[in-house]
Amino acid sequence: MKTKNPFLTYGYISPEFFCDREEETATLISALENGRNITLVSSRRMGKTGLIHNAFHRIGKDMPEVKCFYLDIFPTNSLREFTLLLAQTILGQLDSFSETMLGRLTSFFKSCRPVVSVDSMTGAPSVTLDFVPDNAEQTLGEIFEYMKQSGRECVVAIDEFQQITEYPEKGAEAMIRSHIQFLPNVSFIFSGSKRHIMLDMFMSPKRPFYQSTQKMHIGSIDERKYHRFAACHFAKRGITMDEGTFHYLYTVLFGHTWYIQRLLNKVFEICEGNVCEPDINECIRIIISEEEFNFQQQLSMLTLNQRKLLTAIAKEGTVESINGKDFLQSHSLGASSSINRALENLLKNEFVMDNGNSYQVYDRFMGIWLRVSCGF
Structure with a gap:
């Protein structure tokens, strides 16, 4: 059913239902046009995904020859799953469906067998990969080489990019970086909501992506x-x-x-x-x-200390010093050491957001509910 409500809570339809972000959209597109990859960071649900799709909409309108791809890797748990998602998103989209396209796919992939199916309604090809065990790294390289050899200008947005730091494969971050730096016709947007991890990935001299992108942050x-x-x-x-x-x-x-x-x-x-x-x-x-x-x-699912701390933050609205004496005493929170452990868990599970110099309850409606009912 097509909604008649213009205030969308998921998905992207058109600029008509997308509020502002004119400056951010222009900045994003300008960076990509001038050969700069982008690191896009903000809190969850602040509008990163909508901004990306708004930029893609404008690119599609003004530069239809550029192919734009979006993939959310938050559900992925390994390099193999990342590779499969990338393949499903990109393969078959850089050529018209033909024997030539099938031939190109077959010639590029030695570590797996591309399986192509066609949507009977739209005629659009869909590609899945039949992996040779333990060859995800080689297949990933083949996907990027396929993109390079296509000659098509592409933009690839990888959302929740910090997820790759959770993969069990050692060196996944460095391996992905080693491939993408040699793709002159492909630009990347690396988007993430875990600010500390994303900034460390792209600003620490010890990390593979150090100083490889233009940084963007979006707020309210x-x-x-x-x-x-x-x-x-x-x-x-x-x-x-x-x-x-x-x-x-x-x-x-x-x-x-x-x-x-x-x-x-x-x-x-x-x-x-x-x-x-x-x-x-x-x-x-x-x-x-x-x-x-x-x-x-x-x-x-929270411990007593975690519930008490979450409720205390909700009551305050914004807390600048979790270990401040007045805050701890006014909410009977006990020792700083136990509160710090509780805070670590709340941040990890995104009950609480760290704004850099203050803390707030992540879910704004939960925060209001806690203030009214105390949660327990």
């Missing part, structure tokens, strides 16, 4: 631009929301893109006429009631 969308975007779409439904009400909505969710979209989506669904703060609070209450069981299940 400008509040005024976001309000204009929302007001434009609300007007088509006869809904109004003044700047003060939008400021309340924006602030209570700390300017976090996905959560704002989720709330605007609910406002568009149930509200009429002029929307005020009580309407915003009612929409938040509904969303939280929809998520409450999930929140309870997540909390049940």
